[in-house]
Amino acid sequence: MRTPSRRRPRAIAAAAAGTLLAPLLSGCWTGAGGAGSGGDAINVLMVNNPQMVELQKLTRAHFTAETGIKVNFTVLPENDVRDKISQDFANQAGQYDVATLSNYEIPIYARNGWLRAMDDYVAEDRDFDEQDILAPMRQSLTGDDGKTYGQPFYGESSFLMYRKDVFEEQGLTMPERPTWQQVADLAAQADGAEGDMKGICLRGLPGWGEVMAPLTTVVNTFGGTWFDQDWTARLDSPEFEKATKFYVDLVRSHGESGAAQAGFAECLNNMTQGKVAMWYDATSAAGSLEADKSPVKGKIGYVPAPVERTESSGWLYTWAWGIQNASRNTDKAWEFVSWASSKEYEELVGEEFGWSNVPAGKRASTYQNPAYREEAAAFQEMTREAIEAARPTDPGVQPRPAPGIQFVGIPEFTDLGTKVALEISAAVAGRQSVETALDKSQELAEQVSEEYEGR
Known part of the structure; x- marks a missing residue:
């Protein structure tokens, strides 16, 4: 479970009284159509895989309650979400603050100036521990300028x-x-x-x-x-x-x-x-x-x-979080990204849904966690070795x-x-x-x- 000290304190009572559209089943969408981001709300566009749906279920009761930041989710199948992301980010329309992007798109989007570099945020957020991210994942989300433009939600080989x-x-x-x-x-x-x-x-x-x-x-x-x-x-x-x-x-x-x-x-x-x-x-x-x-x-x-x-x-692949350069809420977008990619979020998933459901493949600490190692004993070591051996x-x-x-x-x-x-x-x-x-x-x-x- 995440500790409240991890985030800047906000009006939790007000957040609890606020509205957040309920998570929908995979393939449906909610959130960003009418109300744009701004104030204490951000819009997140993401793929409809099961681990993302679990993220939806946990966001209101944990992230929003702790930070006061409301998250409007739009959730679509992979082909559809790629099309929608490319349209919004290429035009820098700013409708979505955060989107799920892979290590294929992130270097290309960064080269085009569509993404916000995260280095300053990482430097200030000492609890995030970016060095805990497996090296192949860090490298695959880096732009030509050496800056970081994405943080992994989960990784795979x-x-x-x-x-x-x-x-x-x-x-x-x-x-x-x-x-x-x-x-x-x-x-x-x-x-x-x-x-x-x-x-x-x-x-x-x-x-x-x-x-x-x-x-x-x-x-x-x-x-x-x-x-x-x-x-x-x-x-x-x-x-x-x-x-x-x-x-x-x-x-x-x-x-x-x-x-x-x-x-x-x-x-x-x-x-x-x-x-x-x-x-x-x-x-x-x-x-x-x-x-x-x-x-x-x-x-x-x-x-x-x-x-x-x-x-x-x-191979090497990750669904990662990217922040649109045109976002009007990049600070709050980073708070969401850092929460969704954190060690604490993995612990929350382990407690709520079981350790085999943890979005793993991105942090070294995951593979040192006794609970995860026990439940994922059949494959966890082989998965880590495969990711670390990848040569993109x-x-x-x-x-x-x-x-x-x-x-x-x-x-x-x-x-x-x-x-x-x-x-x-x-x-x-x-x-x-x-x-x-x-x-x-x-x-x-x-x-x-x-x-x-x-x-």
């Missing part, structure tokens, strides 16, 4: 999850640090182990943040890259083609049914319901797999993201012109990645060959190359 009980029954052994070829061999042997169980689940759903996220990590470790150091598009390289063909062949031969329409949520369901023996995806999935009511709780093993030519291949500026075997592991850190990637994903997903569905998909994708990437070559 990627790893391989597998059914320990199924492997034991089948006499299979998972290496401590598997290669992708070893994973493919194990998928073939685990296929059909229990009824209709498939060997592995891999995303095939179109989207730069869906199929392209895990596939790009495979490309990296196979020696490929989207662009070389001179911005030459390399989707037609032997390494990129080998990695993509491997991924598509694996999911088509031993992957989940309906793979071309399977994303994170579908693979989570498949793993939870015992339909697949392995799953390569986000470390954040482990909390759901190990939840009290999960039918596979205690049955899952976790190992690092598979590799081929690199030492590690896990050097994820492959060659120099890169822009940072990013599962994405390319340029504004054009949202459009390029989405278009390429449609081609790859069509190959997963069997509607075209990998070669055809990459020929089309190379042409798309070359259009981006023309914009960057010579820079």
Whole structure:
């Protein structure tokens, strides 16, 4: 539980008497439409994932009661929230003081002058302890000028999850640090182990943040890259083609049914319901797999993201808080951001909802907390190791012109990645060959190359 001394005292009685729209279910929105921010109110625009919904539930009774700052939330699905954020922040409309942004957007938004640097606030807020934030997370939320433009709500990398009980029954052994070829061999042997169980689940759903996220990590470790150091598009390289063909062949031969329409949520369901023996995806999935009511709780093993030519291949991602430069309430916005990213907030979630629900993956102290370590024992150490091993500026075997592991850190990637994903997903569905998909994708990437070559 947070202690009142953490914040500047305000009129708590008045705050308790004030109004705050009740948190709504995931996918709905509340708050910012009519009343703008100002005075003792701020507007927050955020993605509708479960941990954010929990934040809504806790804000009024804790943050608002303690500080007197009313928070109007607008909560939308990921694609919708990205569109709304980009519109408001690009225009510097100032309707929203705070928004959830990832480590993909924050450096780009900072470069465009859309975000308020947080360094002065961090320097004055001694209780926030920014040095406790894991180094890869801090670095990924830093602008070209070296200033901090975001604070993480939670962080993740990627790893391989597998059914320990199924492997034991089948006499299979998972290496401590598997290669992708070893994973493919194990998928073939685990296929059909229990009824209709498939060997592995891999995303095939179109989207730069869906199929392209895990596939790009495979490309990296196979020696490929989207662009070389001179911005030459390399989707037609032997390494990129080998990695993509491997991924598509694996999911088509031993992957989940309906793979071309399977994303994170579908693979989570498949793993939870015992339909697949392995799953390569986000470390954040482990909390759901190990939840009290999960039918596979205690049955899952976790190992690092598979590799081929690199030492590690896990991605790096965070949903973080950014403050709009045009906000009229940046001081109060920081109070909210620092609360929502703090150690004390994690403790509050642990007390209210259980430690497996804590928005982890961002602070070193989380992994030293005995309560968290006990409840998340199955995956917490592997998650931290994956995050700390992530190499966003050097994820492959060659120099890169822009940072990013599962994405390319340029504004054009949202459009390029989405278009390429449609081609790859069509190959997963069997509607075209990998070669055809990459020929089309190379042409798309070359259009981006023309914009960057010579820079």
